[in-house]
Amino acid sequence: MLRLFFRINKAACFCSVVLCFYLISGRPVLALGQERIAAEKRFGPLEKSLLIPGWGQISEKRYVEGAAFLAAEAFCLYEIFANNHLGNENYASYKKAETMDDAVRFRQLTEKFDARRNQFLLAAAAVWAVNLVDIYLIVKNKGKKEKTFTLRIERGEHQQISLTASCHF
Numbered sequence: 348m349l350r351l352f353f354r355i356n357k358a359a360c361f362c363s364v365v366l367c368f369y370l371i372s373g374r375p376v377l378a379l380g381q382e383r384i385a386a387e388k389r390f391g392p393l394e395k396s397l398l399i400p401g402w403g404q405i406s407e408k409r410y411v412e413g414a415a416f417l418a419a420e421a422f423c424l425y426e427i428f429a430n431n432h433l434g435n436e437n438y439a440s441y442k443k444a445e446t447m448d449d450a451v452r453f454r455q456l457t458e459k460f461d462a463r464r465n466q467f468l469l470a471a472a473a474v475w476a477v478n479l480v481d482i483y484l485i486v487k488n489k490g491k492k493e494k495t496f497t498l499r500i501e502r503g504e505h506q507q508i509s510l511t512a513s514c515h516f
Contacts, residue, residue: 393479393486400478407485416478423471427464434460 396403401417404410434457441453499511 391486392482396478396482400475403482404478404485407482407489409485412481416474416481419474420471420478423467423474426467427471430460430464430467434464 390398392403392406394403395406396416399417400420401413401415403413404416405413407413437453437456437460441450441457444450444453495513497511497513501509501511503509
């Protein structure tokens, strides 16, 4: 029964992620008789990475970074759910244990899997935070204008010398 529930949860999570990608992709949801609006609002790279780590990097054509963040976050999420499931199974066995030795063993396994789940929760949060810092630096550096300072000395008619300075910020 628990295995069937765990498989259904995996399928539900996958369907939810696919649905989120579809809704966030920028395609408007149309009611019957409506026309598509040409100027639809889209998310920027920072907002994309806020929702799904790596998505902003991929939209900025940094495929390796985006794939690394996405894979790391997916791995952490998988490990969170897997360790939570194993911890719950061992806790159920702990509650049904007939001997003290079995109860101690199942309780230790429960605590081990709960601790691992919590470590992967922290790792997922760290991946998400590093992803946001990375995309912030990408967006910040992309919007910078080139700073220039030019100094020219020119000689004009009648032996005149002129000095021209220009500065762009």
